[in-house]
Amino acid sequence: MQTKRTVFGSPVLPYLLVLPQVAITVIFFLWPAGQAVQQSFMREDPFGLKSTFVWFANYQKLFADPMYLHSLQVTAVFAISVTVVSIGSALVFAVAADRMVKSAQAYTTMLVWPYAVAPAVAGVMWWFMFNPTIGIMSYIMRGLGYDWDHSLNPTDAMILVVVAASWKQISYNFLFFLAGLQSIPSSLNEAAAIDNAGPMKRFFTITLPLLSPTTFFLAVVNIVYAMFDTFAVIHSTTQGGPSQATNTLVYKVFQDGFIGLKIGPSAAQSVVLMIIVIALTVVQFRWVERHVEY
Amino acid sequence: MFNRILAAGLMLTASVTSAFAATEVTWWHAMGGELGAKLEEIVAGYNASQSAYHVTPVYKGSYAETMTAAIAAFRAGEQPDIVQVYEVGTGTMMAAKGAIYPVYQLMADTKTEFDPSAFLPAVVGYYTDTEGHMLSMPFNSSTPILYYNKDVFEKAGLDPEMAPKTWEDVEAFSDKIMESGAAKCGFTTGWISWIQLENFSAWHNLPIGTLENGFGGLGAELTVNGPVQARHWDNLKKWQDAGVFSYGGPAGGADAPPKFYAQECAMYMNSSASRAGVIANAKDFEVGYGMLPYYADVDGAPQNSIIGGATLWVLQGKPAEEYKGVADFFHYLSSAEVQADWHQFSGYLPITKAAYELGQSQGYYAANPGSDVAIKQITLNAPTPNSKGLRFGNYVQVRDVIDEEFQNLLNGSKTSQEALDTLVVRGNDLIRDFQAANQ
Numbered sequence: 001m002q003t004k005r006t007v008f009g010s011p012v013l014p015y016l017l018v019l020p021q022v023a024i025t026v027i028f029f030l031w032p033a034g035q036a037v038q039q040s041f042m043r044e045d046p047f048g049l050k051s052t053f054v055w056f057a058n059y060q061k062l063f064a065d066p067m068y069l070h071s072l073q074v075t076a077v078f079a080i081s082v083t084v085v086s087i088g089s090a091l092v093f094a095v096a097a098d099r100m101v102k103s104a105q106a107y108t109t110m111l112v113w114p115y116a117v118a119p120a121v122a123g124v125m126w127w128f129m130f131n132p133t134i135g136i137m138s139y140i141m142r143g144l145g146y147d148w149d150h151s152l153n154p155t156d157a158m159i160l161v162v163v164a165a166s167w168k169q170i171s172y173n174f175l176f177f178l179a180g181l182q183s184i185p186s187s188l189n190e191a192a193a194i195d196n197a198g199p200m201k202r203f204f205t206i207t208l209p210l211l212s213p214t215t216f217f218l219a220v221v222n223i224v225y226a227m228f229d230t231f232a233v234i235h236s237t238t239q240g241g242p243s244q245a246t247n248t249l250v251y252k253v254f255q256d257g258f259i260g261l262k263i264g265p266s267a268a269q270s271v272v273l274m275i276i277v278i279a280l281t282v283v284q285f286r287w288v289e290r291h292v293e294y
Numbered sequence: 295m296f297n298r299i300l301a302a303g304l305m306l307t308a309s310v311t312s313a314f315a316a317t318e319v320t321w322w323h324a325m326g327g328e329l330g331a332k333l334e335e336i337v338a339g340y341n342a343s344q345s346a347y348h349v350t351p352v353y354k355g356s357y358a359e360t361m362t363a364a365i366a367a368f369r370a371g372e373q374p375d376i377v378q379v380y381e382v383g384t385g386t387m388m389a390a391k392g393a394i395y396p397v398y399q400l401m402a403d404t405k406t407e408f409d410p411s412a413f414l415p416a417v418v419g420y421y422t423d424t425e426g427h428m429l430s431m432p433f434n435s436s437t438p439i440l441y442y443n444k445d446v447f448e449k450a451g452l453d454p455e456m457a458p459k460t461w462e463d464v465e466a467f468s469d470k471i472m473e474s475g476a477a478k479c480g481f482t483t484g485w486i487s488w489i490q491l492e493n494f495s496a497w498h499n500l501p502i503g504t505l506e507n508g509f510g511g512l513g514a515e516l517t518v519n520g521p522v523q524a525r526h527w528d529n530l531k532k533w534q535d536a537g538v539f540s541y542g543g544p545a546g547g548a549d550a551p552p553k554f555y556a557q558e559c560a561m562y563m564n565s566s567a568s569r570a571g572v573i574a575n576a577k578d579f580e581v582g583y584g585m586l587p588y589y590a591d592v593d594g595a596p597q598n599s600i601i602g603g604a605t606l607w608v609l610q611g612k613p614a615e616e617y618k619g620v621a622d623f624f625h626y627l628s629s630a631e632v633q634a635d636w637h638q639f640s641g642y643l644p645i646t647k648a649a650y651e652l653g654q655s656q657g658y659y660a661a662n663p664g665s666d667v668a669i670k671q672i673t674l675n676a677p678t679p680n681s682k683g684l685r686f687g688n689y690v691q692v693r694d695v696i697d698e699e700f701q702n703l704l705n706g707s708k709t710s711q712e713a714l715d716t717l718v719v720r721g722n723d724l725i726r727d728f729q730a731a732n733q
Contacts (some may be wrong), residue, residue, distance in 0.1 A: 048369045242701040260691040274323040
């Protein structure tokens with residue numbers, strides 16, 4: 001076994017080398033995070049003229065607020081739906097593209113395109129297509145006898161944001177699945193085929209289990225994406241409505257803090273979010289990194 | 295950062311071009327599009343009229359974004375001299391005593407000629423404290439009115455010169471329009487909160503909240519869950535189900551204008567400042583104007599409607615020299631010529647009596663029928679404690695609650711009384727939060 005240890009001549013140099021990274025972490029993470037924690041214990045007017053230390057009052061109020069609990073529930077439904085939809089469809093596309101001999105490249109390129117679209121633009125596009133007054137999709141659905149109205153119907157609104165948020169993420173998942181599929185030795189499939197296993201059987205007994213590390217990794221990444229990266233999609237489609245039916249935790253922080261100017265309660269919400277991110281990161285490092293074979 | 299560079303650049307050019315370095319005054323505003331261009335024209339007119347001060351207008355996005363930006367800037371000590379704040383932010387601004395420089399005080403300190411009684415009482419009452427002091431400078435105030443499609447009225451066999459007066463009329467006219475096939479829907483509306491609840495209450499002389507709609511102090515509570523409001527929301531739900539009314543979405547109701555422009559709905563309630571947009575978009579039909587409908591059997595209706603829009607607030611922490619510039623600019627801004635020009639261009643109310651009289655003597659109202667509906671409606675009767683406006687803390691969020699509960703009504707999860715009761719409870723909770731943070 002080879003040793004990777006490097007010996008520095010000067011005791012100062014190593015600290016100097018990590019300094020930029022430490023500085024970035026302190027300025028862009030520790031400092032604002034510390035401020036958020038501090039503000040979450042304060043009650044303050046928007047201008048910061050009067051602030052009172054209120055201990056855990058903001059947190060107590062938060063967890064007693066039915067709207068916040070509702071938002072937790074909405075976030076769970078949204079994150080799980082986005083993960084299932086985007087992973088499921090990406091897998092189907094990847095398997096289909098993997099089978100193509102000549103056109104695989106073309107399909108791959110086209111399927112990756114949506115990833116280049118900015119979330120806000122994607123949101124506006126879906127909003128346009130599903131707009132109850134001017135949208136083509138709602139027009140078609142009315143023709144089929146379904147009165148689509150995401151501005152009033154909570155289920156329609158949730159479907160809209162899930163579709164808009166998943167659409168982009170399919171490209172990302174697709175690339176990982178395609179790479180995963182290509183690393184499965186074809187001898188395994190061929191041997192199974194000789195043993196008279198049909199394509200479906202081979203998929204479920206060989207391909208899927210061998211893809212499970214990729215799937216697990218993508219599940220974590222997608223949940224994080226759905227929870228924290230979909231602000232633009234929601235902002236440009238439903239703005240959390242109707243009646244908070246699509247008001248996820250991140251969007252609520254924005255609404256309470258930046259629109260409603262309630263700084264303390266909003267800071268408390270972002271501290272809760274920070275704890276969730278830390279928990280998800282721990283899951284990813286402890287379990288996912290160990291089991292995924294690259 | 296970018297703004298600072300921009301401001302620095304502008305200051306540099308200003309000091310190079312003129313012998314005296316003019317005092318720089320920054321104005322953050324939320325007027326985009328044509329209104330923004332007009333605003334810049336007004337500022338350019340002021341800058342050209344004198345050389346002591348130079349006003350720089352900076353567009354900061356929506357009303358909410360402008361206000362948030364100004365507050366964040368204040369906390370960082372980088373605030374502009376003037377910021378445009380929408381009427382629902384009034385409660386927040388008024389409570390921030392150390393952050394704002396009241397206009398009456400500014401005018402007195404700088405010894406600038408200033409007569410609060412020259413302004414329309416219905417407008418200025420909204421921005422005056424309990425002692426009668428004017429705290430911010432009215433700039434763009436509007437009130438909701440009714441627009442209707444004269445061509446559709448004619449096709450349906452109605453008199454195109456007669457706007458509906460009461461809600462009974464609206465219903466009867468809508469039925470006739472829909473039966474005759476002249477249009478698919480009777481009416482739509484922007485701003486459920488502002489038009490179908492706040493103005494609805496004021497128009498029927500019903501209190502929106504206790505303590506004179508919140509003017510009397512931070513301890514006020516909402517009272518919009520009365521029987522008349524419940525009856526109206528009940529009707530809206532019934533009409534929505536029957537297709538008579540078509541919901542245009544939360545907040546400003548982004549989907550409402552296209553329904554009217556595309557002649558899908560025959561009647562449309564929205565701000566008087568939508569007038570320019572309506573005229574520009576109603577290419578294939580003639581537009582009629584009317585006052586807001588009322589229920590004929592409610593005593594005291596119609597009273598007078600209340601305003602929306604924004605005012606200009608002066609922020610603390612700037613050098614005295616700049617405040618002189620601000621006062622001088624405000625003096626220019628409230629002159630009859632500037633006000634009449636702005637009002638006639640935009641559909642916002644004329645802020646001063648002189649501006650209205652100037653429009654009359656110019657023959658503007660005779661040449662543009664319907665352009666004076668808003669001012670007639672807002673001055674229909676002397677404002678009562680129920681109809682001079684409203685002032686509650688955290689009202690930006692209360693507006694969201696109103697939209698949410700209205701959606702709960704329309705999607706059938708609540709009755710009108712349940713929706714209004716929940717709205718009052720949730721709204722009061724927000725108002726209490728504000729009270730706790732500001733006392």
